[in-house]
Amino acid sequence: MSIKPKKATNTFQFEVEDFILYILNHLEPDKSDKIRLNKIAFFTEFAYIYFNHKPLSKVTYAAIDKGAVIDGYDLILKRMSKEGKIKIDGYFVRPLTDPKVNIPKEVASFTEPLIKKYSIFTNDELIGLSHNTDSYKITTSNEKRMGKIIDKDLALLETFFDNSITNEDYTCKVRDLPAFDRNKLVRYEFSSKL
Amino acid sequence: MNLVANYNILISPNLEKIIKKNLDSRLKKVFEKKLGYFKQNPYHPSLNTKKLNCSSSVLKDLGVDEVYEFYINRRDYRCVIYVNHGDQSIIVANVGNHNQIKRKYH
Numbered sequence: 281m282s283i284k285p286k287k288a289t290n291t292f293q294f295e296v297e298d299f300i301l302y303i304l305n306h307l308e309p310d311k312s313d314k315i316r317l318n319k320i321a322f323f324t325e326f327a328y329i330y331f332n333h334k335p336l337s338k339v340t341y342a343a344i345d346k347g348a349v350i351d352g353y354d355l356i357l358k359r360m361s362k363e364g365k366i367k368i369d370g371y372f373v374r375p376l377t378d379p380k381v382n383i384p385k386e387v388a389s390f391t392e393p394l395i396k397k398y399s400i401f402t403n404d405e406l407i408g409l410s411h412n413t414d415s416y417k418i419t420t421s422n423e424k425r426m427g428k429i430i431d432k433d434l435a436l437l438e439t440f441f442d443n444s445i446t447n448e449d450y451t452c453k454v455r456d457l458p459a460f461d462r463n464k465l466v467r468y469e470f471s472s473k474l
Numbered sequence: 475m476n477l478v479a480n481y482n483i484l485i486s487p488n489l490e491k492i493i494k495k496n497l498d499s500r501l502k503k504v505f506e507k508k509l510g511y512f513k514q515n516p517y518h519p520s521l522n523t524k525k526l527n528c529s530s531s532v533l534k535d536l537g538v539d540e541v542y543e544f545y546i547n548r549r550d551y552r553c554v555i556y557v558n559h560g561d562q563s564i565i566v567a568n569v570g571n572h573n574q575i576k577r578k579y580h
Contacts, residue, residue: 330500414520437504437520439547457528457554458567459536460486468483468490468566470506 292387294337297360298379299325300350304366305375306395313371314353315346316399319406322348324394326415328387329435330442336391341430343419347410348430413438481513481557485566496570497551505546505553505569512555513564516542526554538565 294302303320304312321339328336342351350356357373360366367374398406410416411423415434420426497505511518521544528541538556546553546569556565 418518418520436500437507439501439504439551442500442547457526457532457536457541460556460565460567462484462537465484465486465565466490468485468509470510471502 292384293335294339294379294381296337296339296350296356297365298381299337299339300356300360301365301375301377301379302383302391303395304373305378306392307399309372309374311399312374313403314357314373315371315403315406317373318349318353319347319401319403319410320395320398321350322410323398323406324391326413326432326435326438327394327441328390329432330438331390333436335432336387341432343416343428343430344426347407348413348416351429413440481562481564483509483513483564483566489566489569493566493569497546501546501551505551508544508546509553509566512542512544512553516544516557521545541567 299321300317303317303324307316307320321337322341325336325339325341328334340351341348357366357368361368365375365377367376401409414437415430417423418434418437419428419430493502493505508518508521511520512523516523523542523544526541526543528536533539533541536556538558539560540557542555542557544553544555545551551569551571553566554568556567557563558565
């Protein structure tokens with residue numbers, strides 16, 4: 281899939297429950313389970329932030345042993361079940377309603393291909409993918425500390441979302457190293473803050 | 475290697491221009507984030523840092539103590555860093571992808 285980077289101009293943001301319902305409504309019944317929901321929410325939102333530099337939803341994500349998940353997803357899903365918005369059947373979750381929000385066309389056209397893309401992965405593959413993200417590695421200090429909230433700004437590090445960047449392997453050779461006249465060097469000024 | 479937070483990050487004005495040319499705004503943000511990580515911890519998990527095996531004569535010619543390379547993105551864009559503990563400086567020696575670096579130095 282190729283996604284053209286495009287700066288979003290809208291101020292749209294999903295509420296937590298609406299985002300969950302939106303994703304569940306796009307999953308095949310046999311793939312509508314808790315792991316897939318959590319991982320697709322994470323990848324969809326982080327890809328959206330990567331390309332648009334703004335959050336897609338009010339969901340917060342936690343880094344646990346099974347990868348990135350919607351923080352407090354179990355409680356949220358139980359509450360939604362009590363409210364008749366979803367049906368929980370063991371590990372499967374099915375939506376009983378649609379999200380109560382008008383989703384801008386540009387948001388839908390960005391997110392729907394992503395949901396489709398990630399829904400074909402197995403749960404183990406999705407867990408593996410989320411373990412390999414910089415966001416997860418940084419939040420867990422390389423899988424040493426679990427349970428912390430993942431800073432959404434870390435999405436900007438996830439360059440694997442960008443298919444336009446080639447993956448040519450390269451190792452810098454010592455012969456390539458340039459020498460510098462130290463008197464001509466200047467202090468590096470950071471131009472951006474994440 | 476232990477760096478402390480007050481190491482100066484230095485760069486040549488020419489390389490600054492190259493960075494501006496080679497990196498779009500998104501990659502530049504990632505680069506600066508990772509450069510900040512490197513300053514705090516050269517082996518930060520986000521960096522995939524490699525220490526380059528340079529002979530003492532190469533290091534002497536370059537006038538530095540150590541040479542490192544880290545990923546800006548997963549496989550393509552890299553940053554080469556020189557470290558000089560004596561004057562507590564980090565020099566950004568190169569930034570770009572394989573082809574850009576090849577064109578410049580070969």
